[in-house]
Amino acid sequence: MDTIISYLDNMFASLPNTRQMRELKDELFNNMEDKYYELKQAGKSENEAIGIVISEFGNIDEIIEEFGLSEIKDEEAKQVLTESEVDNYLHSTRTASKWIGVGAVLCILGSAVLVLIIGLMESGLLKISEEIGVLAGISILLVFVATAVGLFIYGGLKLDKFKHIGSKGNFDLSYQVRERIEDEKRAFQPTFMLTLIIGVVLIILSPVVLFTLLTFGENFAIFSVVIMLILVSIAVYLFVYFGSVYDAYNRLLKTKKANGWTNQDHNEERMNDAVASIIWPLAVIIFLISGFIYHLWHINWIIFPIAALISAMFSGAYAILGRKDK
Incomplete structure (x- = not known):
């Protein structure tokens, strides 16, 4: 069995360490183990049983295709948290x-x-x-x-x-x-x-x-x-x-x-951050200019609620338009 375990580890060494791959490896090991002991009980020698098991279960590409995991094989390995x-x-x-x-x-x-x-x-x-x-x-x-x-x-x-x-x-x-x-x-x-x-x-x-x-x-x-x-x-x-x-x-x-x-979600985040980085400094500048130059301290506080509304409106509009184009 040690030979089969080593062979199985080598089969999956180059594949992504995803949950689906680990489940496939466990299931494949169980099947190989059952087949191995079945052959041993049938009178096969150690080497004969190992050779037959590997010949029947040794094509990883066919196994992945059979389980519908062909896309996972090529994807980037994901860290299990x-x-x-x-x-x-x-x-x-x-x-x-x-x-x-x-x-x-x-x-x-x-x-x-x-x-x-x-x-x-x-x-x-x-x-x-x-x-x-x-x-x-x-x-x-x-x-x-x-x-x-x-x-x-x-x-x-x-x-x-x-x-x-x-x-x-x-x-x-x-x-x-x-x-x-x-x-x-x-x-x-x-x-x-x-x-x-x-x-x-x-x-x-x-x-x-x-x-x-x-x-x-x-x-x-x-x-x-x-x-x-x-x-x-x-x-x-x-x-x-x-x-x-x-x-x-x-x-x-x-x-x-x-x-x-999705990429759309990431684009929305980046766009919202970019808009916020422009709107809020601009709001402060307008606030200070309207106060120092035009002496509108009694009313220019409204700039900040307006800036918040503009930021929220742009975020909502971008999200709607972005999804509409998809």
Whole structure:
């Protein structure tokens, strides 16, 4: 039997180490073993039994063709993720998405602080000169944005070592691990749906709060803007964190498509990142120019919600058009 085992190992040495290939190898070994002992019981010698078994089961190309695995033979070998690797990926995703969400919140709250300082100065509640107030507000905004950029980079680096999971989909899961991930996803789905609903409600209610407080007088205008931005920042954090965790489960299970993530999915991600890298810096530039040159601090806060809407609209339009052409 040692000769048959060595021969079988050599047969599969050059083939991808996929779950299908391992199952085929196990089944082939069982068949060869049964045939070997059957021949031995029929009175064949050791060498005769081995020779007959190898002659009957030794053509790997015919076996692969018979089992319909010809495409798998040529594909890139996939890494089978262990349970600890899956846990590390999920933990890193939670950590990265948490800090990326905090970074997004800081960008919005930086604008809220700037608007609040300027509003307090104009209302006379903050007794400092306009130059000092604007400089302080801009400084806080830039510190918040710089901190956010650092958090974005940190979050990206945390997930960089999981590219074979996050973007390439070049991996496989054992049956036990897949079952565990599916159970965890089902348990997490109600939480994800609840946070999604809360986030949408906060986005819808944020302008309602703004207009409601405005009815009490202009003195409440500055506070209504700040409250609106705080509500938006909470919604953004919920979207980023819980959406990323739920997306991690989908990536592990490859639920977008049975064969993994498509090129269209990758193109959408890259395009969304490219658009975001243009829209948000441009929004900050417009915000600063409209404030310093045209003194529109009381209204230019609306630039950031508009930028978010434009980014979301472009993402949705690109996804729809991209799938329509397929």
